[in-house]
Amino acid sequence: MRVIPSSARARRRLFRFGIVLAVAGAIAGITVGLQSPKQPDAAPARNAPPAQLVTRSTRVSTHERRAINATLSTFLGAALDHSSPATAWRLAGPEMKSGSTLRQWRAGTSPVPYFPTREKTFGGWETVDAGPNYVVFDHLLVHPRRGSNTSSSIFAGEVIKSDGHWLVNRLYTIAVMKRPTKTGTHQVGPQDYAAPSASSQGGAQTSGGRLGKQWLLVGAGIVGLALLFPLGFAVASALRSRRRQRQYTEHRNRDLPPLPGSLQTGERR
Numbered sequence: 215m216r217v218i219p220s221s222a223r224a225r226r227r228l229f230r231f232g233i234v235l236a237v238a239g240a241i242a243g244i245t246v247g248l249q250s251p252k253q254p255d256a257a258p259a260r261n262a263p264p265a266q267l268v269t270r271s272t273r274v275s276t277h278e279r280r281a282i283n284a285t286l287s288t289f290l291g292a293a294l295d296h297s298s299p300a301t302a303w304r305l306a307g308p309e310m311k312s313g314s315t316l317r318q319w320r321a322g323t324s325p326v327p328y329f330p331t332r333e334k335t336f337g338g339w340e341t342v343d344a345g346p347n348y349v350v351f352d353h354l355l356v357h358p359r360r361g362s363n364t365s366s367s368i369f370a371g372e373v374i375k376s377d378g379h380w381l382v383n384r385l386y387t388i389a390v391m392k393r394p395t396k397t398g399t400h401q402v403g404p405q406d407y408a409a410p411s412a413s414s415q416g417g418a419q420t421s422g423g424r425l426g427k428q429w430l431l432v433g434a435g436i437v438g439l440a441l442l443f444p445l446g447f448a449v450a451s452a453l454r455s456r457r458r459q460r461q462y463t464e465h466r467n468r469d470l471p472p473l474p475g476s477l478q479t480g481e482r483r
Contacts, residue, residue, distance in 0.1 A: 229450060240435045272341040274349055279337075282349060282373050285380040286336045290356070293326040293385075302326065307374050307383030326385055329367060330359040347375040352388060366391040 274282070285305055293302035299319035303311070310325060318324070339354040352370035371385035 226450075226453075229453070240438055271344050274341050274344050278349070282351075282380050283335065283337045285373060285382065286339075286354075287334065289382045290331065290336050291334065293324065293382075294329040294331050294356070296322055296324065296328060299324065305381055307372075307376070307381040309372075309383045310381075310385070327387055329356060329364065330362045332357045332359045342370075348383075349373050 289302055289305040292298035292305075299316065302324070303316045303319055314323065314325060333356060336354060336356070339351040341349060342352055343350040350370075350372045352368070354369040354371070355366060356369060357366045358364045367387050368389040368391070369385060370388045372383045373380050374383045375381075
């Protein structure tokens with residue numbers, strides 16, 4: 215079966231139809247790529263359970279606060295300066311004890327940072343979240359002992375209730391107060407080591423956007439069309455040159471027409 219027609223006119227029409235089909239396919243691909251993805255339905259399913267509103271409680275009774283302060287005072291007094299690892303171990307929660315042993319605590323390897331504190335009792339912390347058997351707190355300010363080469367620190371953590379007793383389950387430093395300078399004190403925390411925001415740099419800054427898949431498809435379509443036209447022109451030129459060469463060959467090999475009768479009679483005379 216002959217795929218390419220023998221007629222030059224039919225070949226030209228087939229070539230033009232191929233170009234139109236390629237352009238239409240490229241435009242269709244770009245259009246599909248530019249369509250925004252289907253947004254999920256915001257309405258809940260018919261058989262979905264009712265939504266539950268998560269509320270955070272910060273209420274701690276006076277009795278509970280006194281008990282937590284007593285636990286913190288005993289624990290921090292024994293753990294911060296590593297003076298009584300056994301006492302700190304007894305008042306530590308399961309998360310505080312995980313990954314360590316009492317022997318390591320006695321050797322000075324403890325999850326509690328070393329801090330020679332001045333206070334004997336600890337309070338004044340703020341509640342972040344509270345439940346029946348736990349309290350998450352922060353802003354526990356601790357001052358260093360006189361003569362120690364360190365600054366005041368702010369701690370945060372969690373206490374849990376186990377068998378009627380409060381245990382320190384988590385404790386970490388959230389800020390360090392620098393020594394007073396001409397401009398006053400400065401609190402150093404995690405945000406001081408993070409990237410500055412746009413507002414802190416003197417106004418909003420525009421962030422450089424990234425090209426999405428849609429624009430990549432647009433670019434690919436443009437490049438494809440740019441390559442398609444020269445290729446089509448080269449194919450058309452080759453077909454035209456081949457057709458002219460064949461016509462020239464056929465014309466050259468064609469026999470000359472016979473002479474008129476008058477000329478043939480004259481030659482015979």
